[in-house]
Amino acid sequence: MAREGAVILVPPTGGGRLKVFLTADEFLAEAPSAAALAIAGVGSSALGAAAFARNVADALGGPVAAVVSGYGLADVMTEALGGFFWFGALNSVRHAYEPFDAITKMFSRTESSTKFGLWTRTSKDTETVIALLQDKRFAPRILVGHSKGNLVLSEALYALVGEQPKVAKRISERSRIVTISAKIGMPPEFNDVIDIMGEWDGFGALNSRPDIPADIVVPRAWHSTNPSFPMGMGIDVTENLKRAMTMFEAQPLSGPAALSLVLDAPQRAAAAIRQAPNSPQ
Numbered sequence: 338m339a340r341e342g343a344v345i346l347v348p349p350t351g352g353g354r355l356k357v358f359l360t361a362d363e364f365l366a367e368a369p370s371a372a373a374l375a376i377a378g379v380g381s382s383a384l385g386a387a388a389f390a391r392n393v394a395d396a397l398g399g400p401v402a403a404v405v406s407g408y409g410l411a412d413v414m415t416e417a418l419g420g421f422f423w424f425g426a427l428n429s430v431r432h433a434y435e436p437f438d439a440i441t442k443m444f445s446r447t448e449s450s451t452k453f454g455l456w457t458r459t460s461k462d463t464e465t466v467i468a469l470l471q472d473k474r475f476a477p478r479i480l481v482g483h484s485k486g487n488l489v490l491s492e493a494l495y496a497l498v499g500e501q502p503k504v505a506k507r508i509s510e511r512s513r514i515v516t517i518s519a520k521i522g523m524p525p526e527f528n529d530v531i532d533i534m535g536e537w538d539g540f541g542a543l544n545s546r547p548d549i550p551a552d553i554v555v556p557r558a559w560h561s562t563n564p565s566f567p568m569g570m571g572i573d574v575t576e577n578l579k580r581a582m583t584m585f586e587a588q589p590l591s592g593p594a595a596l597s598l599v600l601d602a603p604q605r606a607a608a609a610i611r612q613a614p615n616s617p618q
Contacts, residue, residue, distance in 0.1 A: 339383035342461030344469070345403045346371065347390035352400070355387055361468035364402065368474040372399030376406055376466065378484025378518060378562075389562060392574035393481055396582070402469065402477065406462040406489055463607070466493035471504050480514045481578065483562055484541065487521035488604070490514070495601070496608040498524045515581050517572060518560050520545035522601040531581040535559045535572050546600050552584065553577055 339345060339357045344364040346356040358364035377389040383405050390403035466489060469475045482490045497505040505526055514523060514530040518541040523530055534541055534551040535558030555572050563571040 339386075339405050341405055342465045343383065343405045344465065345383065345387050345390065345405065346400055347375075347387050347394055347403055348400045349394040349398060350391065352394070357383075361465045361472075364469070365472050365474055369402075370400065371402040371475065371477050372397040373401045373479035373481055374466070374469065374475075374477045375401050375403045376462065376482040376486030376489050377403065378406070378482070378486045389483055389574065392562065392564075393479075393578060396575040396578035397479060402475070404462055404465050404469070404486075404489070406486055460489070462489045463492045463496070466490060467496055470494075470508055471497060471501060476511060478512055479582075480512050481517065482515075482521075483517045483574075484519050484544070484560065487516040487519045490516075491521045491523050491601070491604045492607045494524050494527055495604045496611050498526060499608050500611075513585055515578060517562065517574065517577075520549040520551065522546045522549065522597050522604070524601075525597060529585065531584055533572065533577050533581065535570070537570065548600070553580060 339359070342360070344358045344361060346358070346364070346369050348355065356369075358367070373390075373393050375386070375390040375393045377386040386403040386405045390401040394401040470493060480490055482488075494505065494508070497508065505524070509526045509529075512529075514527055515533065516530065517533045518535065518538055520532045520534065520541075521544075531552045532549060533553040533555065534545070535555045537557060537559045540560045555577060557568075557570060558572045559566075559570050561571045562574050564573055565571065
């Protein structure tokens, strides 16, 4: 039931049961407090999203809202190709495959209709992130993504900067960003960012902006955040997020990257084609 675009509220370990909301509207209607927004990465199911959010919640000591970012045919196609290191940062072409998702969902009675056109809509995970962040009832202090989740976050923020600059400014003043396993460019307004990379993460490197340095390099780790990965190669999200939080207090803010206009073109394009609903400022 927790398909792409659903929101899962995940408490820290021992903090009670998680809650599933099928839409952003359902989540916002209850308006639960969340310390962070977490968006999991490549091929993530609802279980993977919840596991990633639990690691974030344990680091911050509070509940985390996780957006499910997987399941669609568009994700399968582009993530499989990206897994073979063929597209690198052009993994953003996943939007070209979005119509396949729309076609398959025409046969599902449980799939709600969308107000976006078949060939010009943004993905449900991105739309969910936009819906959450633009609402004043949702005010997480940390925005954290893994792999493709960083791309989803970047697309959402670029859309908000273009459509609702006042909202984007409010978010940039309130929230900090942590990216894990892919150094994705964020809008220049969001310059309080820490990037975490595994030392052996070739896939993440090929899907990263080459001009963005990693703030934290995890020794002998690759792309996975699974702590049970063989030989200790999984990134310990809880440990490294705690480290990132201390670095936020110590390091000066970095200015916008000079190449963002060119290298963030996929996210800018995704924001440009979005048919924006009327949203509060």
